[in-house]
Amino acid sequence: MQLFYIREFEGNTCVLGEEESWHCTRVLRLREGAQIDLTDGNGKFYQGILTKVHHKGCLVQITQVIPHDQSNNSKLHVAIAPTKNIERLEWFLEKATEIGIDEITPLICEHSERKTVKVQRLEKVIVSAMKQSLKCWLPILNEPIDFRGFLSKSFTGQKFIAWCETGHESELHSIYQKNADVLILIGPEGDFSKNEVELAMKSGFTPITLGESRLRTETAGIVACHTIGLMNRLE
Numbered sequence: 001m002q003l004f005y006i007r008e009f010e011g012n013t014c015v016l017g018e019e020e021s022w023h024c025t026r027v028l029r030l031r032e033g034a035q036i037d038l039t040d041g042n043g044k045f046y047q048g049i050l051t052k053v054h055h056k057g058c059l060v061q062i063t064q065v066i067p068h069d070q071s072n073n074s075k076l077h078v079a080i081a082p083t084k085n086i087e088r089l090e091w092f093l094e095k096a097t098e099i100g101i102d103e104i105t106p107l108i109c110e111h112s113e114r115k116t117v118k119v120q121r122l123e124k125v126i127v128s129a130m131k132q133s134l135k136c137w138l139p140i141l142n143e144p145i146d147f148r149g150f151l152s153k154s155f156t157g158q159k160f161i162a163w164c165e166t167g168h169e170s171e172l173h174s175i176y177q178k179n180a181d182v183l184i185l186i187g188p189e190g191d192f193s194k195n196e197v198e199l200a201m202k203s204g205f206t207p208i209t210l211g212e213s214r215l216r217t218e219t220a221g222i223v224a225c226h227t228i229g230l231m232n233r234l235e
Contacts, residue, residue: 002028003131004038005138006046009062014038014048016058025055036060041130041138043068068136072232075157075181077103079150080221081188084113090125092218097129097139099225106144111190117144147196151203157181161205162220163197169209172227179232184208184224189217 004024006014016024024030032053038046038060045066052059078101083089093104104126106117123141130138158180163169176182185192185200192200197207210223 001037001134003134004036005127005131006038006040006060009040012062013051014060014062016060018056021058022055024050024058025053035063038062039130039136041127041136043136045136072179074179074232075102076100076225076228077105077155077181077183078186078221078224079105079107079183080186081109081112081217082106082114082117082144083217084189086114086117088216088218089117090122092221093122093125093141094129095222096225097126097135098133099222100135100229101139101225102137103140103142105142105150107150107185107187108144108146109188110147110193110196112188113190114188115144119143148199151199155181155183157183159183159200159203159205160208161185161192161197161200162187162210162224163192163207164209164214165191165194165197169207172208172210172224173231175206175208176228176231178234182228184228186217186221186224 004016004020006016008014030036030050030053032050034050036048036050038048045068046062047064048060048062050058051061078096080092108115119141126139126141158177160172160182162184185205201207210220215223
């Protein structure tokens, strides 16, 4: 199954974006009359027929709408410090989207070696991962924000900060309440500063550990996503 991503509709028709149209015409070599599968990234799959084929914009007639209910309605939000090597952050975004995540915020911390990211480039990684894993929910990718600014935002649900300085933090799986909305903070290569951890705790975050091993930033993010996803699937 080849899945295409569409952003906008006009009635029962839509136009594939340039990248999607290029893939449709130049890579798959589809022609008018071909049936294709699509998603809007908002919980629906579609089937459609190509009515006009052009490498800069294919016209699609929608023939069927297929709503898709999430098996679990809880939301997973990971705020993660961008890695110095941007490819490691891209890897996290790809795998987290495949596993299941609802929202991602690049978090600029005291020890962050990377202070900026190109959100448009990262969005392309997420869209590609959504299509590859045949999902119809596109995770929200927020603009980068500094640590203090992020803590000032409201969030309803469980809040954790991954930190292993003292060795007495609780394991994520032991304190996460199944099917609850959850926000998890993942620090940079140099970890969160003690000041940041203290500020987070004052804002209602609980320090956690993700295991005995010292994990890279992107690996810690994946472990967090997998742990929450697995716990919510277990009976």
